Amino acid sequence: MFIDVKETATLLSEKNNILLLCHSHPDGDTLGSATALAYALRQTGKNVTVKCGDRISPSFDFMFAEMVEQDFEPEFTVAIDIADTKLLGREFEGIYASKIDLCIDHHGSNVLYAPEIWLDAESASTAEMIYLLICELGVQITPLIASCLFTGVATDTGCFRFSNTTVRTFEIAAKLSALGADTYNIIQVFFETKTRTYAALEKLAIESMRYYCNDRCAFITVTQDMYRRSGSDESEVDRLANLPRQIEGVLVGVTMRELKDGSFKASVRTHGDIDASEICGRLGGGGHMGAAGCTLYGTKQQATNSLVKEIQDEITAFLAKNN
């Protein structure tokens, strides 16, 4: 069931007509990993296509610049950076959940739904794994492949700022940069450019910051009304997730956003060994040690309370252990 990079390379080299699936609410890692692998496998003469059951932000358009359409019946389906078939999105889950042959992922919370799985929970991004896989395949890393992979490497580490960043992360960044990845422009787009509407949303979000648990927990709440007032929308909200944890003394930062159906999606970011995936797991969500998410129901106050309760327990345990 668990396979390594060599076995993954061997398995893929034996197949043709390969479908690569990305998770819904697609990010730089799932898309960069899938497109890079597609370009690499196509170099070996295979038919490969990338699909995502959700809207893809135009900022990722460059990844598909050389993705000439290929018409074929998939015979091997690979889930890329997908911890759970739920994350395929409702429509794709119905179509593909039972058809996945291989999963390549770095989420420790992976529910092991695939018959074959290459899982490296120590890897900061799936893109780092795909870099190693392409090296194993012996295929040339073009500047476009390097840019796709660099996007995954940079976005899943918050541009080298999160605790998942390792020596290997910097080494691979150096290699991809040398291979022609458009590192500067990628970083500008995903980290250093704010639209006027995002800047307006950020201002409202910062004003919404509230503190709990003796200032050890900071909450930003983004409402549908804030989208209206700023001219922004949900596609820009992810970048707020890191802000509450940045405040000095804060151990757990939360960005909670109201969805159109009135429910709330919370992104939890933690410091030290406070486990965000444990907090979110108890509320039906999941993710990584330092970054996880869950969906909450009820009023804004009820949603906040239920999450603060779980966070308080983790912070109390953490402080007891470290004092």
Added chain:
Amino acid sequence: MFIDVKETATLLSEKNNILLLCHSHPDGDTLGSATALAYALRQTGKNVTVKCGDRISPSFDFMFAEMVEQDFEPEFTVAIDIADTKLLGREFEGIYASKIDLCIDHHGSNVLYAPEIWLDAESASTAEMIYLLICELGVQITPLIASCLFTGVATDTGCFRFSNTTVRTFEIAAKLSALGADTYNIIQVFFETKTRTYAALEKLAIESMRYYCNDRCAFITVTQDMYRRSGSDESEVDRLANLPRQIEGVLVGVTMRELKDGSFKASVRTHGDIDASEICGRLGGGGHMGAAGCTLYGTKQQATNSLVKEIQDEITAFLAKNN
């Protein structure tokens, strides 16, 4: 007059009793480079000390953790990351300006005041140069030296986000990380942690944002009153410098801060090949292509107008060339 890394290593290896000078308003690069070089040279049995004519922020204390005091009469003085003796600060300029034997620097605007100079304007930081120098000296890079250097590498590239970041920057970051640099905590301190007072200042600064030159130029103005209202002070203001340039469509971002004497210090950040050091140079300042500074006099409005005028000229020329 111009020497390279080998000649610099040879020159230093012939000397004992070495004084390393940092620039005033000291940052991670001048301090990290000087302390790293001091530790490295001390390993070879030399007396070396690091001096700065200005207050050093406590966030740099870790760099001096193993800097046992040595009492000696300096016989060789090296300016580290100092483009002009003016930048030594008034007191140190009086004492040391005529005594500098060697300058190690990466500022293209260096006024070439030293009899011997190793200048690499392509290097993103002086710390990258010191890394190469220490390798040339054949001295062991301890975890503390690696941390000092990593601080310079990270802070002078805006944590790998500025256009000065190269393949070599990532390679050296990987090497320093492997050698035990405390990369995560350094990045947390300098990029991912906001004091409550800084967060309050940032909020006021964002509210002060004004646009000029058809929205191609964004200005933040920080007044002494904002320090009072936020509880913050000048030691926290540098981090604001990058904010105006982040707004989509902005080519030149300015953070102008009121000093206690009523004058204004402007930090100019540019995109593309708009030369910030050219803009600031015309107003008596200097720096790099993408980041420079100058001091302005008169009322806030007069200071703003004189800078906007120079910026408008550069933006007009840039747009004419690129359209």
